[in-house]
Amino acid sequence: MLYDAHTxxxxxxxxxxxxxxxxxxxxxxxxxxxxxxxxxxxxxxxxNVIPCVGIHPWNVDKVSIDELRxxxxxxxxxxxxxxxxxxxxxxxxxFDRQLEFFRTFxxxxxxxxxxxxIHAPDAWRDALELIRxxxxxxxxxxWYTGPLNLLGEIRDYGYYISINAAIKIQEKSRxxxxxxxxxxxxxxxxxxxxxxxxxxEPPMVKDAALIxxxxxxxxxxxxxxxxxxxxxxxxxxx
Numbered sequence: 001m002l003y004d005a006h007t008x009x010x011x012x013x014x015x016x017x018x019x020x021x022x023x024x025x026x027x028x029x030x031x032x033x034x035x036x037x038x039x040x041x042x043x044x045x046x047x048n049v050i051p052c053v054g055i056h057p058w059n060v061d062k063v064s065i066d067e068l069r070x071x072x073x074x075x076x077x078x079x080x081x082x083x084x085x086x087x088x089x090x091x092x093x094x095f096d097r098q099l100e101f102f103r104t105f106x107x108x109x110x111x112x113x114x115x116x117x118i119h120a121p122d123a124w125r126d127a128l129e130l131i132r133x134x135x136x137x138x139x140x141x142x143w144y145t146g147p148l149n150l151l152g153e154i155r156d157y158g159y160y161i162s163i164n165a166a167i168k169i170q171e172k173s174r175x176x177x178x179x180x181x182x183x184x185x186x187x188x189x190x191x192x193x194x195x196x197x198x199x200x201e202p203p204m205v206k207d208a209a210l211i212x213x214x215x216x217x218x219x220x221x222x223x224x225x226x227x228x229x230x231x232x233x234x235x236x237x238x
Contacts, residue, residue, distance in 0.1 A: 006188035010035040021048040029083040031056040050079035082117025089121035162188040165204035
């Protein structure tokens with residue numbers, strides 16, 4: 001099996017998810033309560049889907065605190081909490097509200113012992129410090145394009161990063177792949193997000209793996225073995 005640590009399966013048709021799930025174990029992240037509910041339903045239908053529930057930082061100004069309370073009812077059955085986080089790059093104007101929501105998700109992650117699937121453009125340090133101080137044990141910094149000198153700290157705290165399939169065309173992802181230790185690397189698609197003309201989908205983790213293996217100077221099978229080990233530790237998947 002292959003592994004995609006971050007994809008928005010709720011945006012795909014069930015027939016496409018069925019195709020993906022034949023060879024890929026996928027962590028389905030959510031954007032709000034309705035998408036979280038659909039992600040949970042998909043995990044019931046497809047055994048290779050690990051469901052995450054959450055409210056995306058781009059959406060915190062569009063939802064009420066009541067929706068946050070609704071979401072908590074799903075947490076105990078979820079496999080992780082995400083997509084959640086902080087974003088100083090794309091929506092800095094809502095940062096204070098993002099912080100309010102993220103603190104709640106961090107508390108849930110600690111209390112329910114669930115991994116966080118974190119979005120943190122230009123807020124990598126903020127997110128790392130918050131989860132570290134809150135004694136969160138498991139976290140993934142998705143599509144990591146942050147400071148290279150932060151990778152050592154992420155590893156020291158036992159957290160992970162994911163490298164997106166956009167590594168085909170994104171130089172920063174190649175730099176991250178070069179510097180990140182193998183024991184913190186996961187792969188992801190963030191599908192069906194469109195990046196510079198490419199519509200990302202879970203099968204593209206195969207392309208990402210080829211590039212990462214080449215950069216790291218390891219055989220492709222070894223790369224997938226390490227990704228599988230990291231994935232299993234983070235998401236308790238056998």
